[in-house]
Amino acid sequence: METSIQKQNRLWLGLATILVPAINAVIHFQIFLFLRDAQLNPIWYAILAIIWGVGGVYTIYLSLNWVVEQYPVKWRQRVQPFIFIAPAIVLLAWLLLIPAIRTIVLSFMDAGSVDFVGFANYVAIFTDRLLFSALRNNLLWVVIGTLSCVSIGLVIAVLADRSSYEKLAKSIIFMPMAISMVASGVIWKFVYFYTPGNQQIGLLNAIVISLGGEPQAWTTLAQPWNNLFLIIILIWMQTGFAMVLLSAAIKGIPEEQLEAARVDGAGEIRIFFNIMIPYISGTILSVTTTIIVFTLKIFDVVMVMTGGQYDTDVVATQFYRQFFMYRNNGYGSTLAIVLLIAIIPVLIFNLRQFRKQGGGF
Structure with missing residues (x-):
């Protein structure tokens, strides 16, 4: 009791x-x-x-x-x-x-x-020419930016794995990841800087002049060239991210499997496509979807470099302009929801891949 x-x-x-x-x-x-x-x-x-x-x-x-x-x-x-x-x-x-x-x-x-x-805002968005241009630019960022980051990162990971300077090379390539997107935009703004005449302080134009070419205002070129020059900044920053993850996956390939393929007479290119790529396909998909999400949300670089001018607008810059500058809360919120809807399928796919690899989700 x-x-x-x-x-x-x-x-x-x-x-x-x-x-x-x-x-x-x-x-x-x-x-x-x-x-x-x-x-x-x-x-x-x-x-x-x-x-x-x-x-x-x-x-x-x-x-x-x-x-x-x-x-x-x-x-x-x-x-x-x-x-x-x-x-x-x-x-x-x-x-x-x-x-x-x-x-x-x-x-x-x-x-x-x-x-x-x-649904008036949704109807207005999908009949707006400016949104069509922003969606097209986002598609450029997703396709060209993602493919470039993953493919270049994969090539560097394979080559660095065989180099005696692996740590140094990886450190240099990964270094841009430590820089914020805004700071990267400022750095590349000086790279692309253009002033009329032959006295150029922009690195790229200085190189062009030294080779006998004509300086250009790179970020104001006709579509799609100006967007491609902005996408280069993404590649410069995100290639290191892809390289590190893919390099870790490559190191997980059993050495016995690679040696057996070489003994059987397989060349390095055949080993790369028939053994390495299938073995690390899960990591490639995870890296790809992560960078796709990042490119769909791209904002900082475009805002710092061009402010969305010269036909470089993306959905995020359109949202910022509508919501914070024009005070059109309804239209701006709709743009944010459209961007969210575009990202959700990629996130779901990424989580499923993570679960398949034993992530516990």
Whole structure:
């Protein structure tokens, strides 16, 4: 039989499991209000935000884990995993799911998000010449950019694997991945820079003049050439990503299998196409779909280099212009949904490939 003291202790423990997380939440909310209303130096804001972020996450996990530890073992094993994934789910819902739902709602509203207009925005988008041009440009980025990144990355991975300078070569090729898209756009803006006359500070035009050619305004050339020069920036950045993953996959090919093929008289090209490619096909598909998603969302490079002018618009720059510059919330939200719909099938395919490779999804 349970004594009165045990009942009292269990009651106090039950209250504590409610009060501890509640007090923790109140404290963090007060810290948030203080940081929101205080007039501090931006440096102090940054320092306090880092301290609060790290310490806050730790205390939240600590208090919730303590609460779960008070449960019987049977319930503890069921509930405890959710303690560690629940904050991530809440953040994903807050930062991704709720904005996505709100964007869907706005896509059925007028420019001022006041009146319901049904599918009028969707009809307007698919009859808009500018959107057709943006979709065509996105297709160029997807096809040419993705194929170039994957094929060049694969070739470099195979060649570097046989080189004594493998680490150095891979480091140099992977280095652009450490640079942001905006910074890459600024770098390549100087590469393509053009001024009338023969005094060129742009690297590409300087090379052209030294070879006896005429300097060009590369990013203002007729379609599709200006887009191709922008796609080169993507290739410069993403080839290293493809190379690293494909190189890791190539190193996983059993050496005995390659040696057996060479003993049977197979040449290196035949080994490449008949053994290497089939063996790493799963990785090639994963890398390809990842870069496709990236190219469908391309924005920074186009915005920095041309601002979408000279027929270089993509769907993301159209969305930015409509939503933030023209304040056409309905039309801009519809563009965002169209882009989301285009990306979802690729993501689903990528997740299925990941599951097939034993990713656990």
